Amino acid sequence: MSELGRGACLVTAAGCAGFVDAVAGGGGLIQLPALFLFLSPAEAAGVATVLGTNKLSSICGTGMAVAQYTRRVRLNWASLLPAAVTALAFSFLGARTVSVIQSDVLKPLVFGLLVAVAVYTLVRKDFGDRHAPQFSARRERWLGALVGAGIGFYDGFFGPGTGSFLIFIFIGWFGFDFLAASASAKVINFATNLAAVAYFAASGHILYRFAVPMALGNALGGIAGARLAILKGNRFVRVCFLAVAAVLIVRFGWDVWRR
Numbered sequence: 001m002s003e004l005g006r007g008a009c010l011v012t013a014a015g016c017a018g019f020v021d022a023v024a025g026g027g028g029l030i031q032l033p034a035l036f037l038f039l040s041p042a043e044a045a046g047v048a049t050v051l052g053t054n055k056l057s058s059i060c061g062t063g064m065a066v067a068q069y070t071r072r073v074r075l076n077w078a079s080l081l082p083a084a085v086t087a088l089a090f091s092f093l094g095a096r097t098v099s100v101i102q103s104d105v106l107k108p109l110v111f112g113l114l115v116a117v118a119v120y121t122l123v124r125k126d127f128g129d130r131h132a133p134q135f136s137a138r139r140e141r142w143l144g145a146l147v148g149a150g151i152g153f154y155d156g157f158f159g160p161g162t163g164s165f166l167i168f169i170f171i172g173w174f175g176f177d178f179l180a181a182s183a184s185a186k187v188i189n190f191a192t193n194l195a196a197v198a199y200f201a202a203s204g205h206i207l208y209r210f211a212v213p214m215a216l217g218n219a220l221g222g223i224a225g226a227r228l229a230i231l232k233g234n235r236f237v238r239v240c241f242l243a244v245a246a247v248l249i250v251r252f253g254w255d256v257w258r259r
Helices: 003-024 028-038 047-072 077-097 103-123 137-157 162-172 178-202 208-232 234-258
Strands: none
Touching (some): 003 047, 003 234, 028 047, 028 208, 028 234, 077 137, 077 178, 103 162, 103 234, 137 162, 137 178, 162 178, 162 234, 178 208
């Protein structure tokens, strides 16, 4: 396949990833495999370069999704901004920790957590239907910063399932509905992606000839996904969330079983 053909396939995959990620997270399930498939063998062998290219594309879709959500969904910025700041900082820390500890040891734990999240969401039919914040503004800020630190570290250290865990936390702990939780998760995702992009750009691990057109596709997908989620509401986001969780469970189940 020519480089133009490979680029077109990557842009298409990025658009689909941006759409899915804007609704319920999990865009990396589409975009990362596409990069390994359509990049040349020499380019795909550089894992850091694949991840850097993926992150630059992803942050554009996430940014567009945030822009769409903020116009139509009321977000508590007083709580989200501290969470985003700690997520950005701890994402750097998590990325540095990878060189000391093997991240693969987390796979069985993440698999178990994803199963628990999916089962709980499936059993609780009213989960995420109603927006009823549980904490005072001050306490929500502190808890948001704590969540940002934990999720930021996890995203920098390992990553897969970050969006799903964020949505579940915002619903189950903070009392948000699915739509507000998905919108809030995008803000935190943007911060962790920003940290990753800064790291990969500084170390020269981004293929810009692919990343830039992919970023455009991801951004268009992010806009479409966020608008559809706003239009369809909580039930649509819930179904997409469960679908993403199911795919993640299959993926991690396979990884754990193979070991």
